[in-house]
Amino acid sequence: MPKSNKSNIQQFMDAFTSMRLTIIVLIVLAAASILVIIFQNYHPADFYGWEEHYRTHTHPLKYKLYSFFQLFAPYHSWWFISLLTLLCISLLLCSIQRFSIIMRIIRANDDFRQETRLSSQENYHRLKLPAEIALPLTARLLKRRFYRIYERMEPERTLLFAKRNAVSRLGPLFCHVGLLALFLGGLIAGIWGKSVLLWGEPGEFIRAPFASHSVKVDDFTIEYNANGQIKDYISVLKVFDADSNLVMDRSVEVNHPLRYGGVSYYQSSYRVHPRKVKSATVAAATVGRTDVDTITVAFGTASPIPQTGYSIELADFAADFQIAAEGVISKSEQLSNPAFLVQFLKDGENAGHQWVFARFPSVHSSEEAPFRISLVSFDPLYYTGLQAAVNPGTPFIWTGFAVMTLGLILVFYFNHRLVWVAFTRRPGGEDEIHIAGSSHKFKEQFKQETADH
Amino acid sequence: MQSSDVVFFWYSFWCYLLSFGLFTLYFAFKKRLLGTLGTALLLLGFIPQTIGIILRWKLSGHAPFSNMFEYATVMSWMAVLSFAFLLLRFRKMIIGVFVSFVVLVLIVSASLLPKEMHQQLVPALQSNWLKIHVSLAALGEGAFAIACAVSIMYLLKSAMQRRSRDIRMFPSLELLDDINYKAVSIGYPLFTLGALFAGAIWAYKAWGTFWGWDPKEVGSLIIWLFYTGYLHARLQRNWKGNRAAVLSIAGFVMTMLSFFGNIFLGGQHSYG
CATH class of the missing domain: 1.10.287 (Helix Hairpins)
Known part of the structure; x- marks a missing residue:
């Protein structure tokens, strides 16, 4: 059995x-x-x-x-x-x-071959030269090409065995082991890795279910270039440990994640706040007056209109304005039809209001207002979308990259070469040299090189 | 609006087109002068192409690797550069017949693609990994293009020899086979490190995941698996000559399919 x-x-x-x-x-x-x-x-x-x-x-x-x-x-x-x-x-x-x-193969140091075995090899050359000249010359040539040389003396001949870059034979092994590490890393990531998309509006605390620390979103901005194309998304974050101590304070951008406590935070997405803005700049024209005041108002706060005794306040906002049964709603999270409710105050008392539409400047919802308000610009409030991820397979994957890269270098940039030389002494000074070489790869090129020498 | 670098692109386009024509005539009539002129034009076209690439880099403010036009241009540039090396190394002008064909395919593809320059890269592309990932992948694929070109030569020559004729202009079958293998040996590690490893590391930095099964990722994986199979068949099973040539051509066809796959498949790699 x-x-x-x-x-x-x-x-x-x-x-x-x-x-x-x-x-x-x-x-x-x-x-x-x-x-x-x-x-x-x-x-x-x-x-x-x-x-x-x-x-x-x-x-x-x-x-x-x-x-x-x-x-x-x-x-x-x-x-x-x-x-x-x-x-x-x-x-x-x-x-x-x-x-x-x-x-x-790598350790081999006694692969000596006699002339009878060499003559059948592919890269075989025979020369007639006195052994005492040829031997040191060959050894020098091989040494200069970084060959490691082994020598054996026999009564009628001297045998040389030389090898170079034998370590390159480890290349395929490294590639395979590296690949295994990559697979393993991927498998571990698949089984134990966790990932969640967290939404946070400036000022809010967020926390991944698998993290012991929490993250405060201090600010989130979208940077534009002069042509209005998006340049970058930036979340300014503060990390607090389990005891609420501030442990890290930095911003996260696309391609620049933040890592803390084994959790990585990536700038992944953003959403428009459908019912809030950061601020709006409006032009306030008094009825019957020609000059216009431009005022920037932060959401939820009041700003005075100079020399009038009035203040205005941004009381409400809808990113995609619509009137439904329950009142004003935002139909979507797109800035499709932004509208602002401007509240007028005189001596702290309510003095009328007006809905201002960004897309429809001529629409005025209220006739009783003391001013005509039109929108100049506004700064939307965004939620940042942060991908929080834990990947326990990462060390395996990095190891896999490193080992496999080393393997590829060994395989493709080092070439295991072997050279055998037999110096046979013949009576009368008719010494013969038999040379044969073998290359693990690039046989044609090697053939040319050996022929040249 | 077209940027000024595109003018240089068209100079190189016409040089490569003419070069291919001359090489074809050289192949047909075996007049050395035609081959010399073909080689000269191919190398001449390289100059405006290089200027165009550098100019585009300067004008856009980022490495010109961010859309398909730019990528196809860089790939053809790489193929011409490899030809220059092969010419220096082996002194066989005839290789130009097939290299110029591959270059022509690449540059015609580029010419058909939108050439608008994006001054502002989308945030995900603003990384040094763009340069590493794309340049290494393009270098690798350029080497695969050369392998494909010499493989076509190999198949033609060996087919003629089977009919007891020969194409004497071509280098020996052994040499063609060796160049095929050498080109894949240059392309494979570059492709592995550039397209797969650098891409995965960049994806990890940008999105937190090394691998997302995006169509282009899978495409690159298939190409990689294919060339891995090629190398194993060659080194372990001694697949050479015709079989290796067929594999090399098939590998490059896949590379091209993966490149044009952007147009129908979309995904994380479709940037115009």
Whole structure:
């Protein structure tokens, strides 16, 4: 029994480490990814209520098929994860299996070859030169090219074995291990990673459910360039630890996240506050007067109109003004029809009001107002959308990048080369030199180089 | 309104077009002068193209890698640069016939794309990773383009040899095969580091996730898997010659599909 048992393991190992399996898995993964892209193009799953939509709008049989293959979240599906796992096992076993072979190749220091073995090799050259001149010359040439040289003396000949960049043989192993680390990091992120989109208006405290600290949004601004195009989104944040001590004070921009206590905060999105603005600048014209006062008023505060005894206050705002049964509402969170309720005050007493519409300057909702107010500009109030994320797979992913980069450098920028030389002494000074070389890669170029020398 | 760099783009466009014509004639009539002129025009076109790229960089205030026109331009620029290196290294002008074809495909694609310059990059693109990610990916894909060009030559030559004829103008099959492999060996690490790693690191900095299964990400992954398969087949299974050439051509076709996939698939990488 033990014998057949061993061969079973061997069979298992062979099946998993075969190049054929790896190539098939790679092809299936590539083909599946293409199909998924096409599927997602026709069945996007990024709008509100998509699940309900497809359940009711797809033929039940088709829907069952889609659900079985988890096509709406394909990269977390059983078949995709199985394929990745298969690839990982194959990579791991392949690396284990090849490790000892690779180490033997790297450590080799006694691979001396006699002329009879060299003459059958691809890059073989034979020269006639006295050994006492040729030997030091060859050694010097090889040394200058950073070869490590081993020598063996035999009665009739001297054998040289030289190698260069043997360590490059570790390259594929590093690539595979790096890739495994990347997969592992991705898997850990998928299982234990957490991410949440937090909305905060300036002045508000926000807190991710998995964080022990809280974050205060001090301010949020959208920067524009001269042409009115968006330049940047900036959230000014303060981080407070569990004991309410201020521990960090800095701003977050796109591409510049904030990290604290294992949680990263990314500038991800923003929303318009539908019922508030930061401030508005209005022009107030007294009825019967030609000159106009321009006043900037912060939301919810009163500002005097100079030399009139009146003040105005921004009492209400609707980003997308509409009158509904319950009164004024904002139909959406878009600045589609911004409107302001301007309240007039005289000696602290209510002295009339007026709705001012940004898009319709000639519309006046109130005739009793002592002034004609028109909007000059306004500064909307935005919520910032911060993505808070914890990714415990990150160290694996960084390790994977580093190890694999090292592997790629070893594979592609170092080339394992071997040179064998046999100096045979013949009576009468007719010494012969037999040289052969081997290159792990770029055989054609190596052939040219050896021929040149 | 078109910016002034586009004028230089058109100079290079006409140089490359003429160069391709001359190379085709060179291939047909085997007159050395035609080849020399083709080479000269290809290299001449490189000058206004370089000026155009630098000018666009200056005018827009950011690296010109932010839309498809700019990317296609940089890719063709890279292909011509690689040709210059190959010419110096192997002294085989004939490679120009196929390189100029690939360059022409790239520059014609670029010419059909909108050329408006975006002075203001959307905030997500304002990062040094844009330069690293896009330039390395374009360099890698430029090398894949060269691999594709010599692979076409390989297939033609080997097909002729099977009919007991030969295209003597072409370098030997061994050399073509070696250049194919070498070009992929240059392109693969650049593509891995630039398109995948730098892209993932940038995505992590900007959005907090290394990988988001965006169509272009999946496209790049497929290209990467494909070339990974190519290298394994070559190094482990000794797939050479015809098979390696077919793989190399298929790989570049995929690269082009992924590039134009932007137009129909959208996603995080569709920036005009």
